Amino acid sequence: MKTIQLIKILLLVIWGYGNTYGQIIDRTYEIPGALDAPNVSGCNLVADGSFIVAGFETNARGFLLKVDSIGDLVWRKMFVNKHLIGDPEPTNDGGFIAQTRAYSSSSMGLVGDFFLTKFDSLGNIEYEIVDSLQGVYKNISTSIYYEKNNKVHLSYIYDELDVNSNLVLSNKVHQYTTSSGGMIGSLIDTLAVTYPTGGSYGNTFNRATNYLSWYFKDSKVLLNDGRIASIVNFERWLGSGGTTPVYNMAFCVVDSFGQIETFKYQNYIPIVGDAITYGIAETGDGGFVMVGENAQGNFLLKLDSDGDPIWMKPIASHVGLPPRLGVLDNGNIVCGQNVYDYQGNYLNPLRLNVAQRGMHVGSKAVYLAKSNGVDSIRIFIDGTLGKIYLDTIVGNIYRDLNLDCSKNGLEEGMKGIKVQAIGNLNFIAMTDSLGNYSMLVDSGTYTVSAVLPSLYWGSCPPSMTVSTNALHTTNVVNFGLQTLFECPIMTVDIGAPFIRATGGGSAYTISYCNNGTVDAINGTVEVELDPNLNVLSTTIPIASQVGNTYTFNIGNVAMNDCGSFRMQVVIDSSVAISLPISQTFCTQAHIYPDSICIPNYWNGPIIEVDATCLVDTVEFLLENVGAPMIQSLQYYVYEDNVMFRTGNTTVLGNGGTELILEPALPGKTYRIDVKQAPGFPPLLGDSMATIAIEGCNPLPNGTFNTGFITQFSNDNGGVFVAQDCQMGIAAYDPNDKAAQPEGYGSANHIYDYTKLDYRIRFQNTGNDTAFVVVVRDTISPFLDPATIQMGASSHPYTWNLSGQGVLEVTFNNIMLPDSNINEPASHGFFHYEIEQTTNNPIGSIINNTAAIYFDFNPPIFTNTTTHTVGENFVTINLSIGEIYEETVAIKVFPNPFSSVTTIQVEGEEYECLKLRVFDVTGRLVTTTQVHFDNKIELLKGNIQTGVYFYQLEGDGKLINTGKIIAQ
Template sequence: MKHSRSFSISSFLIIFFLLTFLRANAQLDLEWVNILERPVGPGGGSSVMAPIISLDDFGNVYSTGIFYDTLDFDPGIGVNHLVSPTSKSFFVQKYDPSGNLIWLRYFEHSQSSNVFISSFSTDVNGNSYVIGTFKDTITFNTVSGVDTLTKEWISFANGNNCFILKIDANGNTLWAKELRGGETTGSQCHLDNQGNLCIVGFFQGEIDFDPGSNNNILASTQIPNNNLNNWTRDIFALKLDANGNFIWAKTFGGSTAYPVLFNSSLDALNNLYIIGRYSDTIDFDPGPAVASLNSSHHDLFLLKLDDLGNFDWVKSSVLGSNSNVITATGITIDSDTNIVLSGSFVGTVDFDFGAGTQQLTSTGYSDGYILKLTPQGNFIWVKKLTDTGISLSLLDNSNNLYCAGMTGSGAPDLDPGTGIFTASQNAQYLLKLSSQGDFIWANISSEWAFNPNHLELDNDNNLYQSGTFKSIVDFDPTADVYLLESLDGLTPTRFYRKLSQKGIYGSVFQDFNQNCTLDSFEVGLERLLEIQPGNILVTSTLGGIWSVDSLAPGNYTITVDTSGGWSATCSSTQTFTVPSYDTLISVGGIGLIANNPCTDNHVTIDALSLRPGFSNQIIFVEACNNLLASDILDSAYVILEFDDRLTIESATMPLDTLGNNRYGVYIGRLAPSQCQTVVLFCHIDSTILLGESLCMKATLHPIHNCFLDTIPKPYPNNFSPCVTPYDLSHLEIGSTCNGTNISFKIKNTGSGNMSCWSPVNLYVDGQFISRDSVQLTAGDSMVYNYGADGRTWRMEVCQHPLHPGNSNPSTTIELCGPEANWTPDLVNLLPHDDGDSHVDITCVVVSGAYDPNDKMGFPLGIGANHEIDANEQIEYLIRFQNTGTDTAFTVVIRDTLSSELDVFSVRSGASSHNYHFRIYGERVLEWTFYDILLPDSLTNLEGSNGFVRFSVDQNPDLPIGTRIENTASIYFDFNLPIVTNTYFHTIGAPQINNSMGSDTIDVTACDSVLYNGVLYNSDGNYLQTIQNNGNDTLYLINVDILNNFSHIDTIICDSFEMNGQYYTTSGNYSSVYSNYWGCDSTVYLDLTVENTIDTSITQNGTILTANAIGYNYQWVDCDNNNNPILGATNRSFSPLANGNYAVIISNINCSEVSSCIPITTVNVSKIEASFDVNIYPNPVENILFIENANNRQIQYSLVNQLGEVLLMNNTPDKELIKIDIKGLSTGVYYLFIQSNRGILSKKVIKI
């Protein structure tokens, strides 16, 4: 039954959903599939081997292969049985473009074995050439009679002869030829642009390469001894004309080892390229000259011969070790005569066949590679497919590359770029890459018994596969199901499949030379594009490729988003026409150039949940140089700030402690669209109440001026405008609580005086209470004091309207005062000061648990309608949990963005797991968590959770009352989606002063004053709000305390002055000040005077130790302008490089710098043998052993990557030394061993 669609849908429901997911990115449709079936009944046992296909220019399909017994070759309802009279015969057949059989021919072999088809080609006129091997006799009925070929030998009779058969487009056998001699196999055949046939293969012994009446005998290397095994196997290239007449033959090989042939190809000028593997010495020049290469390993060779078979050049890989392995299964030549190689490799391989170095290291058991070289064999680029083998490859007319093969058993990734396309293990795949090697689409077939072994492409970019399959296989690459069963469910059965490509694709690239053409040295860009009509969004990959599966017939435009300082070199818009739904359309590329190269800093920080009293709670930080970037963010680092009640325990990257619960994380180099995730583990104070908010802040440095926008941000409408030029001021605000009072402090930390008054707004429980203003000189500050009543107080101040960026300083303090007045979760009602993407502030509400699979928007908004201001950025948090009964392998979140939001401003942020993000369709945001392996909540409650955050801007100036709604759908594997709650915001009118009135009270006292239940014992201006029917009456209390006490605890270097008295020695002192009202103020002084700091240093080998104890330490590099060394803040320091080093020793008041100490013994070349020591195991988990063979007195020290000395000990002359390191964190450490023979440095990996 051909084209059968009979199947039980219930039996294959799981397969259907699996293939639906795995094939989602493939732009393929099934046109037809044929299988060769056996008849039912006695005599029906049959099989077929080695199917090979080729195409003519009219889309007809030709195939050949070996069969035995009986087969039905008609794919339609008719029957066309062939019965093989021997155990093996071969056939040639022709299908029309629709898969209908046109003709069938078969050929008999006199023996039961030893017939093999090795290559097959068809010319533009439909003439087919079959290359194979035979033994004894084979008969061909040609148009001129019967051609019987009989095995002949020149030097021995143990090998197979090569036959060459030509059949015309009507199935007539025109002629048959043979190459007589020892052992000959024609592995590949090619047709040049003159219609000549070029055959490449291998041979042993003496061969007559002239299949006509003349002789052209060539011998493989090594002296014959009438024994096939005494001949090496050499490679030959043979050219015949269209009638099978000899033109030329060339051979090459080695005397002690023979080259292995992998593949070959012709370019448009009929030059021949041969790829293979060799070892020892091989002369690659088939002429009289010598072009020898030598390899002690099994390196690749790439040989180029001209159209006459003369040597042009040869290139070689350099493996460097027998543990490194490389094969080449594919070689194709593109329209620019560049050479594209593909294959697999293991270990570390240098893919630059010239003087340069371009190394790749496999991460899977075996990785695939695609290598592009110039016509001279020079390196252009190389790409890697992780844990994936490449068996077949070919190019289309646009130089797009198609690869096929099988994935490995590890973590296969079919995207050779920085993106990820996770594939099933041990599965067959089809992959399409651009001419730059960037991912376009992939199709995965998870059926284990599906084995395609040949791939062809016609002029309309239809793909053809042939191969074998067993059992029941779905041949449809789409979400549809097309099931066929093999002969008896077990026997391998031959198939042919035609796949058409559909969809629309194009590219966005950085047009360095501004010629509007994607050149080989230019790179793709990840950008957002919009197709009109339809408002259809697509995101190009990191390689710059965008695509959509299909569009309705019509005329369209696609426009790239050029925000971020980009300009199109020709046009940002391309037009295209879609004639039908199933058409494959390539749209012209869009070239962009950066107007002013700049970074796009973007950082997010978040925690899924925080629970009081628990450790190992996780905080996620993601630092990115986002896709709008046009420059590299170099030497990037993140400053992290945390609430004092949150203690950092460990992190996945080294942390520098900066004090006041602040930390620095060095990120390094971030290219555009590149991100780095840092995970921190923390402990939450058990005294925190459920519902309190713990705030954390992340800032990504360095911050370049070009990154900050310069759009003016005017003051509120009801406040006097500021029209002066930017005054270089910069306002910061902070808040403190002492239990009875709340203090807000605004400080101008900029370098300029404020030229305008700036509004200061006060909010209580989210309600606007009052407005003041400040105008501060540089370094000056203003303090506001209020009585602590337990509610949530917030103060914000405006920067100068022309201040760079979107800073809007604000601070919020909750639960200061009586708990009875406190309402939880009000800190996030209004936006934080993180309007610039290089800053992120997150306030996490402490909770015991949370509802799974929900969505929240920040700021939360005021009141039941969640009112926010127009033009305010919104951040969304989507949380998910696997509440099923088994592990989820893939989680997908889809969020269709509200039309009131600017989709071009979307920035995806921190998440609990790695994800692939794209924007597509009509405003659909999609996060795919491949291989997330999310346990179910019954098995692992904590591990079953996840989240993702993103930010988005509103469309400009939305009218008051606009409602912004958003809902997300969460897919766990193949289950129906879980739809979250709908979170909404409403554009509200600006808040007005929520006060019924105000009053001012002046109070003077010697000690303290009590007003309305609040005790004041220090000077200040305090505000109290008294609630009355939802409104507040605001009281300003001016408190002047005339008799007070204060305490000063200070450390100085020389002297301290108090009340006219100078103190130069340490001690406790006091002074009383009298005033007019008879109230005394007493100041108590606890003074410590430090006259000198010991700056001497003790050197022990490469370990430097400051002799001063109890200070702060910062080691510096004397050879680099005394620059501080990151992380070197301990008393002891062990440099990792030779140089001169000093230490800055300081406390809060004093600071001294030591002399520079030279270090010259780091990296001294001492091997373990000279020490007679053996260090094991490495990597190590608990105990590290040093085997001291000569019982020599040694000293050892263990140092981390920051240069901190963790362990140090002098050992007696012991033979075996044990070092317990089980308490150390996993990572890389350095073990230094010093004896009378010098210093040994050894890297140790703790697991």
Template sequence: MKETITILSMVLLTINTFAQMPHWSWAKSAGGASWDLGYSVSTDASGNVYMTGRFNISTITFGTTTLTNAGDYDIFIVKYDAAGNVLWAKSAGGTSSDVGTCVSTDASGNVLMTGSFQSPAITFGTTTLTSVGYGDIFIVKFDATGNILWAKSAGGIESDLSISISTDANGNVFMTGGFFSPTINFGTTTLTNANNSGNYYDIFIAKYDVTGNVVWAKSAGGISYDEGVNVSTDASGNAYMTGYFQSSNITFGTTTLTNANYQNIFIVKYDASGNVLWAKSAGGTSYDYSNSVSTNASDNVYMTGCFFSPTITFGTTTLTNAGDYDIFIVKYDATGNVLWAKSAGGVYGDIGKSVSSDASGNVYMTGSFSSPTITFGTTTLTNTSPDFPDSSDIFIIKYDASGNVLWAKSAGGASSDEGLSMSADASGDVYITGYFNSNTITFGTTTLTNANNTGDTYDIFIAKLKQANIYGSVFNDISNDCVNDSNETGLSRRNLLINPGNMIMQTYSDGTWTLDSLPAGNYSITADTSGSWKRTCPLSQNFTVIAPDSVTSAPSFGFISTETCPQPNVSINMPFIRRCFNNQNVYVNACNENIATGTLNNAYILVQLDSLLSVQSSTLSYLDLGDNTFRFDIGNLNPGQCQNFSIACSLSCNALLGQTLCMSANLFPADSCVFDTIPDIPTGVSLCTLPWDKSSLKVEASCISDTTGDKAVRFVIYNIGEPGDGDMKCHSPVRLYVDGVLTKVDSVKLNGGDSTIFVYSGDGRTYRLETDQHPLHPGNSHPNASIELCGGTMNWQPGLITALPEDDADPIVDIYCGAVRGSYDPNDKAGYPTGVDSTNNLYPNQALEYLIRFQNTGTDTAFTVVIRDTLDTDLDIFTVQSGASSHTYTFRLYGQRILEWTFNNILLPDSNKNEPGSHGFVSFRAEQNKNLPNNTLIKNTAGIYFDFNDPVLTNVTVHTVNDGVKKISTGTKVNPVPKSKNNVVKIYPNPFHSSTVIKINGLLGGYSKTIDCKIYNLLGKEVTTLCKLGRKGDEYIIERGGLKSGVYFYRVSGTNINSANGMMVVE
């Protein structure tokens, strides 16, 4: 049962000293069926972010810019704004392999990029660089708009690599890497390889001024492999370089470092003139790597990498390896003293790849871990890949200045994914790039898909991790004490509401939620209590924000599962219905909602289509049950898992424009725990106060002909409860609507298995008969049936079937009724039920279902479509359920009641090139706030964003709350068809196995020589005629024949017999 919100107590929480909690703000991918990587990322003072790397695919697209490969690997550089929009993208390359390895920005907003090229020549803007050996170094400077200011190269006769670049406060540029050539020239400076044979790399570092002139260049190395891997600068213009050396010793200035065994780490500090101020080494008896170095505002230095040695020592701190490669991070002061050192790792290879610091002295690290789990501080990250140790996940960590872990996050899929570079901006937001080998990878609510989708190639990713000032959590409170213990995990996608402001929060995968800021003041926060969960904390709690830029921890909410229960939900829709057209899709979406506490096992869906629709194909296999009913088996659905499919149909040319076609989807199995909400009290009828009598009512409608050929509207109300055990103990109201107007009120009281009939003259108007279940009947069923066009078109008003709600308030059933249409506005919104009269009146407490349709009417393919809908304040934000759609989307609630659907990589063609493929839609459902007063207006509109264009605004839907919909009108007349008293019908045995007997008492005129006995299934469709005359005049035998086990209805008619109906069970 849904819980009424009551404030039990108030908890006041104020500012604390906890760190800002991060969330993934956005994530983007690029790539194709090849090996494409993002190597480096950097931010500027304006909050923009730059990425460079390589691409091997023939073309690669960033935003709306497509780059074309000239040969093997080509270089790319991309600029994004803070929101993830591509501002520009450039490429360069020749006939061979060319790679961008590092990008950096200066204080003027210019961008520096470095890397290497093996092509004979490579062009940047109007500058062509020519290789003098196997592989040369390049360095390029762009302005903020992507124009090339200058480009330089360096190299010898062999392979030379530039791996890292950094700028100082004056715009000077430092570059490091390794050179294989016997000599290499930087400007007028020639560096000589210490091995002098061209068989090993030596280290170089070079400084350029703002115009690209070489200021100085230095080298270091021995007789083995030695390489500079990363460089960084401080506020004083000093440069720090790190890397590795395999030579027995290596000298920087006057300092000689000695290798402890095989491969050791070094870090060196140079002043602005290139003088070595200090040099340090670290390493053990095996392979140890340093991959990144960064400085902070206090001129402290951070370094990260990995070590394979059993132990490694930094200063007086010795770190111990836990398995394969382990991660290290070290902090030095400006004079080279070790302030602290930390390690992390599991049984397999775990690597620190990049380190960055922010203006507050915090430090961030990213890399990858192949171990099943890895622990940073008190946070344990779990590898999502089952393929240990051959696959890896990405990690990102934040430390404070003292080396304490503030938070740790991970991302990954089923294969190898790696974070290669990161950068923190002035706001403390963090950007990360790298590659993903998995078919899909998820950053928060954004899932990126590998373009090759086989896990055989790499795609590029870039993601933003935003840190917010206000945060909280929702957790699984196993201990039932409203305290989030270390073993109690977060609950994802839980909704909370902050007031004042009507701010909707939704928890991330780890159960946390964040908000950038709030004005100073006092606030309340309320949690959604849907599902089989019991709260362990007050439902509404209070907190105070001292200042907009302060860090505030809001109250946490604990929930504990009350039972194992799935939360099934199904949606069906046919957004475009056009007569005589083929391949018109019916879309079905079935989910076990995220709030579920159990798996929906062996699930299947029964889809019933209008008789005018014919199935042509389906994206999911099905079983045709006859009568236009189809079964789709979808297997097991875990909490949060969905199954989507579509059914391509043709619509008969016999359909009339404006005629309403209905279709339904029923999701099975339905556990009793699913029906957890007491229905609303019917209006204007005395409430039955007895316990539920196990009755269950169902209404069916048909258009029949009498003996003269005149049409009649026939409604049958069935009690499908068990005979005896399901007999009604109270009367239920019956309401007849004609053309949307309540015209007649009656009541029924039926025994289990019995039925009653209402018949009215068919005159073409739209008739609707509805009744109410017992008030304690499980779920929210409101039985009704409608029919139009019975008796011709003379009195027909199209669209009235959708004016009142269908019997689909329970989550396991959905009914969609839509009109046959011709041309239409391609970007529109509709709300169902549409409502009665010109003011679109609808019942109080009636749920609304919305359909948003869109079409790309532009001149090119749309890569991304985003729909934003601000929910009316008179609708309950906690009841929003996203439903069927044309394309895969991600959905979130955020801000001031904003609903957002994002269709990433939708590739929606423009209508000029592919009109049928240019359409799309999404649907959702929301309930009214309880007991809204009459004349409350519920308005809604949506904005549809195609790529980076201004939004296309839909029409505004308007509904008026009016309980007068259930008040009878005296102005509308109906003509009931006279009928005699029903015969008394008994059936025995019931249930039966092979045959049963129908006994009819009260025959008019006695013995009946002719008998018509028809059998119907639960969907009201005739199965067969199986009756034959019995040995006595009032008894008739029903043979089972080919009937399968289940529940059926029968109807008996014939000479001297008024129609008699009932239910029977075949065992």
């Protein structure tokens, strides 16, 4: 029976320099046909941000894996009778070189021979150079380096010294080649002994005298000025027959010509007894830090630029492979499983109880770890005090058809279901095609639950509490999703990468899903196109058209299934010539069926709004399509981004309407917000019905103000309705991230209940077709990843959530042409909507940046979108007030006020004055009234600092509205 062994690779990313918490991508990779456990012997970063992993099995097979920066396996290569040794080195042509060792005789060499093997970017062997030096110590003294001038250095070093550390005999084996494999040079080594060219390997090793020296992989560091600093380990053989080893070390620096600048033997360094050094790294002050061990245990040793000791600190002991060493960009030292500051003081463990081996490249430290018999790779990016999460919660989410809370053979797993673990830290995962999920978590207690697709589903159990109080614990938590209501529930989204007048590529994608419990029958989508856009083509037939509303039949949509279609549009030519490029285009999609099957789900009013331009007047139409109102609702009118009018609607019955007219000043944008009744359910829409219109009364030159529509939320219709509002563009950054609403003012203020709709755009500006595009988006901690709703996109994609909110969107086989070949088709995009974390503090700043990977190239980072959670941020024009009686004058003083303000009526006498005060959300704050008095005094009392609106009535008749500020 064929055995499949597994190799586990963990990618850990730690952000920041404080008490940060890492994200792990935990993947398991098969080594097909393995007869024993695989061994990772090395890894390295390559230019595209991915990793080449080398290793072998003891059954004489070697392997190479390429793993991209987000943990996906790119390719895997197996090699019979060949072990891969050490870290592969990237080359300029996108390939890499590695040391290999033969396990069978061939025309190239004998059993045990070492090779310099050149691989292309796909892991195929291009050529090999055999090193036929024989000797029992050959396998302990290899090092390989690649220079950017296409030189490859491969060396085996055997140096003999006398008891006074004088060089007696140097038997170095060194070769360097061109990238095509030709031998062109000779050794320039740490001890500056050279050998003839022409392929000569020098003398053979003679173990007749006292010392043997060798390097570990980390024993050299190339300095910025071309010098090489290294540490050399000396093995002295004593006793009868030279059988007892004694270990010492030295520090050496040579210049770029191989001339020794510094050579300091162990006597100059405060190390007691035998010592072996494993690695050296350059520090920011021009000095060095090295790691080693002696009889007292492991140590860190800090040297100045001349190799003189500054400090020496004992560190946590390691077992197994030597600990690898790295210096992070902030000066902290990562060694093995621990982090130390610049002075060698212990900061924090990385919560690993395994031996580690790693490398350091730039700001990344890569570790190879032997953990429970499984090899691992861990990657640290700019991390100092980060935690590695090794406890696991796994399980399966299935459709519980017989409602017994137990999965049987006929009940299938459900894909794409989010699972969240809520504790001191929150984690999230998604189920795969079989319904399985896995998430790494910190030690602690968590409430684990499935995020239900819709209100028509229940979960058994609703949640489970698990504790992970020790490393490497695994908790299994399964959930059965049960039907509560047999009904489809359709969702829809619409989006386009951009809207432009020329150049093509302005295409709306309309995507839809059925999150209900049964199939949707005879589904349709109505698209109300912006009146300034024309349809060029559609990917499915147009069933009917009435004005600028297009109807599409989408047929039956299965439960837990999705679909999409596209509409190619263009700005009307007359509009493109006469109006601003940056005008806003709004297009809406409405999906059917749009009914809700839950009895008595909402028995309140539902307000819908519309806007019409009547030459120099904006007409706002309010309609109640729900149950009759019990009381009037508050509304607000904006001019550009200034709130200048507020009022109450009439009490509307079912089907009742109200017109609100607003004179339109030249160039202005107008918006109305109508607050829905208290308790209005999110499934039906936003808590505020809103609509905006720009350019109703243009300026004399035909232009008008733009950019105000997208500052505010335009969400109205819940899951059944979606709207895309975006400004027309000309030139732009092709790889960017945008959010709606954009936010108010320079700080991009939003309320703490505002949802965000992100759009990420990308374009292939390379010189060849892109086959795979991956977008990685780390969600802000002020956003709730459990609420993500994926939306429209230019191309089909798959997506995944992991860690504390890492969104990964993959476009496989996208075949995105480069912009030089087909500019309109070189673009792509996708949408997603997300809600804020509950109770975000005022002042919270929500930043978001995405990384875009084209094939295996380095990532392109988008701009950073920023929003600030705020209150009372809308500008209110206090000079604007409404007086509804011509004979009345109103005075408000002082305003702003800190303790009391007075509202005084002049010109008329009233038996009763009543004052109502509302906050900016329309909530009634206080009511006060007086009899037979012409003024009302309002005490600040419990009124919080902020802007408020008031209504003043005289004898039951509205006489004045205005604004006041409490300080």
